[in-house]
Amino acid sequence: MTWMTIMWPMAIGACVTMGLIQLRVGLRRTPGAAHLLFSLNAIVVAIYSGCELALACADSPVEYLAWLRWLDITAGLQVVTTAAFVWVFFGTGRKWLALLAPGLSCLALIADFLPQPKLVYLQLTGIRKIQTFGGATYTVADGVGNPWNAIFYLGVLLLVVFVADASVTLWRRGSRRRAAVIGGTITFFVLAGGTQAALVDNGIMRTPYLLSFAYLAILVAMGLELSNDVLNAGQLALDLREGERRLALAAEAANLGIWIRDLVRNEIWATDKWRALLGFAKSERIDLDSYLQKLHPEDREAVSQTFTKAVESDGQYETEYRVLLSDGQLRWIASRGRVEFNGAGKPVCVRGVSVDITMRKQAEAESLRQREELAHLSRVMTLSELSGSLAHELNQPLAIILTNAQAAQRLLAQSPPDLAEARDILADIVMEDQRAGEVIRRLRALLKRGETNLQPLSINEVIQDVVRITRSDLIGRGIKLHHACVGHLPRVLGDRIQLQQVLLNLILNACDAMAASPPEGRQLVLATAHRDGTVRVSVSDNGSGLPPDPERVFEPFHTTKKHGLGLGLSICRSIITAHKGRLWAETRGAAGSGATFHIELPAMSEAKP
């Protein structure tokens, strides 16, 4: 037992240990190619190390040559595995170098499989034992060197070039430590170990081959870096779990249900929260159909179309729908998601979140109901201001009917009675009665407490209706009405009664503003216009004008009237806003007198002739 018979087995043991550790890691991890290549490299080094020891202990030239052949083969394998490891682990090497370096070394190895000569020696002349310190002896050979051997060393040199080049690229890309540690170690120790081996081959240095120790150093450097990767991955996993926990907490706090729909397998994975929102059991399998089944029948088609559209366009979508719960109650859900596409642009899955918005919907419905209530109240108040004129509107047809009927009585009392005229009179009576009925119908509609009913409307017709109601009021106040209405306007989507109410309010306000004007100056102008996809109605007066900031008139409880609540215009604005339109006021005259109120509503698109 000498130091030699201890050193090499120790090196072998170290290599095998490191190799086995990384083998285990490589088999478990994905991607584990770098670990497996390291492990292979370590085993090769272990074998190489064994060959070195056997060579140092060889007793005959035949034995020496046999072990030398194994040594060459494992050295070649080392070049192969080292190049492969750097290629995989760095990802920055040049392909032609990665192939050329091991290729040359392996090409040189062919010599070892020929009968004569072998790779290292053209001819082995003899071996001798050399005594060294600590009582150890080792074997060295004498012989004529084979020039082919240079090809093998050229391969090794190219390996160093390949590694150095890949390291520089890696350094530039930012992984400086890895480039320095692995690149530096391989470059240095392969150059050092290779030079020593070459000197031994050529008989210049009379020592055993010591390359395995150089490789051991390289393995240690590689192993350190690889273990860093494992450590990082471990930390990453911890961070990820922490992140997941935070996300779950946030989702829980925000009442968010998270789901992922696998479009390939038609399956929906979802959090327990989401399952609870939609009314699914915890372990129930969910697919698109069973999901749609949970929805309110009226919403299924729309939701399913939203999904289809999202897949066809940019993949983003947002939707609101109702879920029909098993106890018959409705739950409103808002859902937004994103479709994910694979490299070929094919949709793979949809990720999304859903949240319960029932409370919000209820609040919205409540506020809508209150707005309708308030609008109705304001309408009733407006009409009560008009009651005198409205009575006149009803009185007029009644008066005509009476006079006609009495005229008919007189005509029929004559002899001969004028039957033709009497017939005309009856026709007129019927017409006037219908006219009275129409007034009553309009009044009832305005007084009704109705839900908002959106339908395509002609704004000019709405104006006509309001003008009919206010006609006698305008005459009574001595106000002259001018129309500046565009004949053909696109329709707007609106609630007829509510829009009438707004116009009624604006007209009556204009009339009130002109109460103090001289009679000849009381002019009311109703104008309509169509521009940029909107329909505009303008009500202009030349009355007392607006405050310096016209917006103030829309504030609740802003009033200039003795008996007004000051809610009319604020309600008008809320009605127009609910119609997705705008209502604003501006001063008309240069001297600050007169006002114009504009209503702008989105025009419905219509097919152009």
Added chain:
Amino acid sequence: MSATRGTVFLLDDDPGMLKALARLLKAEGFTVRGFTDAKTFLESYRVENLSCLVLDVAMPELNGLELQQRLTHIGVLLPIVFLTGHGDIPMSVQAIKAGAVDFLTKPVNDADLLRAVRAALKRAAEQRDLIAELASLQQRYSQLTPREREVMEHVVAGKLNKQIAGNLGIGEHTIKVHRARVMEKMGVDSLADLVRAAERLGLGQHSTSPR
């Protein structure tokens, strides 16, 4: 039914109302000329032998009361019966003060309307007679000589022939002759009639006579 019952100008902005009122009045034998606005009425108005105006108060442009003022202003003496949708007392007072015959609230009963129209036409007839009488008096008065006019002035002032002769510086007999001529030319038989005629003509208001 004769056409001599008179012409009724009818003004109402509601064509239905206009037609109904026209029927009623025509059935009673009146000649009816209807208009839906004041402007057209003013443009086509011609003086008729016997006529009145039935006028709706509430009309756009020129309302009933404004039209009444306008007619007075341009000297058209047309008795007016007002019709209104709502019985507005201040408005009716104003209209009656300005000479309206009646102020009726719609719906108006046929009897009330006819009574008012007849009253209006009666007033028109009276006005017509008064105007005719005045015209004949003015005609007679214009035939008097300046001296006769002086004598008449003193006679209606209640002076005796002697006083007149003294005032004018001529003989009492000459006064008697002038006085007889005045009575003859003015077509009166008594002093009382002459005084009434002078009042109609607006004479003598300025000379209150000391006895």
